[in-house]
Amino acid sequence: MPQTRISRRHFTLATAAAAGSLALPSFAQGGWPTRPIRVVVPYTPGGFTDQMARLVQAGLQARLGQPVLIDNKPGANSLIGVDAVAKAAPDGSTFGVVIAAYAANTTLYPKLPYDPQKDLTGVSLMGVSxxxxxxxxxxxxxxxxxxxxxxxxxxxxxxxxxxxxxxxxxxxxxxxxxxxxxxxxxxxxxxxxxxxxxxxxxxxxxxxxxxxxxxxxxxxxxxxxxxxxGDRRLAAAPEVPTFIEQGFAGFTGSTWAGMIAPAGTPREIVKRMSDEVARIIKSDETRAKLDAMGTIPAGSTPEEFDAFITAETAKWAKVIRTAGVKLE
CATH class of the missing domain: 3.40.190.10 (Periplasmic binding protein-like II)
Known part of the structure; x- marks a missing residue:
């Protein structure tokens, strides 16, 4: 009967579609991202953190198919912006870009408005400068x-x-x-x-x-x-000597930029974002821009960045206590 043939055809198509959907990552079933993505920068426009965020902005928009909006929230040594990320819904619509101060704040402030261990998670280390x-x-x-x-x-x-x-x-x-x-x-x-x-x-x-x-x-x-x-001259400014060259043995200092997300953001979304950031950072075009900025490209996994943050927190804690740094 025609009706029977039509039903079988529909059943075959439905079965094939279902089988195809099983091959897709779980987040793809939800269509992430389905709306614009906000990247919070806890500093003013124009600085290193802001530039690093904008360096991946266009690439992320092209790869994810949604607008990526930079939201500058400066103040309190990044606490205001980072707190906004920590309190955002963990649905993959909010991320943040932080620098070395993020690790130092754990020691500098007796009480933070967020818990860096419980409220936030690393996505990718982007570069070291x-x-x-x-x-x-x-x-x-x-x-x-x-x-x-x-x-x-x-x-x-x-x-x-x-x-x-x-x-x-x-x-x-x-x-x-x-x-x-x-x-x-x-x-x-x-x-x-x-x-x-x-x-x-x-x-x-x-x-x-x-x-x-x-x-x-x-x-x-x-x-x-x-x-x-640093321990070597920069390709972008080869005429500038290191302090070590000038007789100040062991004197080094650097910053870095990395992406974070609210804790509880689905791991598959965190990994997808980490993979996309790494691809952009490691592209020839972006590496050339980073070289010109005097920044060493990174592009890590979430696990690697979490371990890096832990090490940085310990390092800056020692510096703060040894130098007697106090909040002014």
Whole structure:
């Protein structure tokens, strides 16, 4: 009968469709992502964290098929933005990009508005960036040795900026002060961009930061670079010697950028996002951009990033306690 033939045909098509769906990952059945994805950046636009987020933004949009929106929420050394991620629904619609301060805050603050172990999870380490030291072009010193001599002769006369209390820039400069036995005044900012603006304007004289913003301003003659806080020179600024080369043995400091998500986000979504970030980071196009920024590409698994955060937390805890860093 025609009706019987039609029914069998429908049954065959339905069976084939069901079998095909079983071959798809579980998150694909829910169609993730089905709406725009928000990436919270806990700093002002223009700084290293913001640039790293925007570096993967277009690639993620193309690969995931949904708009990826950058949401800058600066303040409190990233606590405001990170807390927004921690309290977001764990449905794959919210992620965050953090830097080294994320690990340092665990020691710096006696009580956080979130629990980094219970409320958040790592997605991928994106890149690691040795810090550069820059000085104002009109400062009464032109290099690291002259800066030390001036700071010793004029205690408290030199001020240095950072992207916030407990940031990699702050902690690295505190180590520098301890190593060189100098006294300089710390001026915290709500992000790297305003600190760099004040460095160029002469309101502060020294600023350690990720190379991305400093290199271009140095090429334009607006700041002077005096050293790399790494174990080798940067391909993007080969003329700038490391501090180790200049006789400051063992002095290094770096920041990094990585993506996090609210705890409870389905593991298959976290892994999918991690895989996509890694593919973008490791592409020839992105690697070239990172090289120009003085950043070493990474692109890790969620498990690797969680282990990295644990190690960073322990490392910064030691630095904070040894240097006696206090929140101002």
């Amino acid at each position: 040795p810090l550069l030291a820059a000085i104002n072009v009109d400062a009464p010193f032109k290099n690291a040795r002259e800066l030390i001599a001036y700071a010793r002769a004029h205690p408290g006369k030199v001020s240095f900026g950072s992207s916030g209390n407990g940031s990699a820039a702050h902690l690295t400069t505190e180590l520098w002060k301890s190593l060189t036995q100098t006294y300089m005044i710390h001026i915290p900012y709500r992000g790297a961009a305003p600190a760099l603006t004040d460095l160029m304007g002469g309101q502060i004289q020294l600023f350690f930061d990720a190379p991305t913003g400093l290199i271009n301003q140095a090429k334009a003659g607006k700041v002077r670079l005096i050293g790399v806080a």
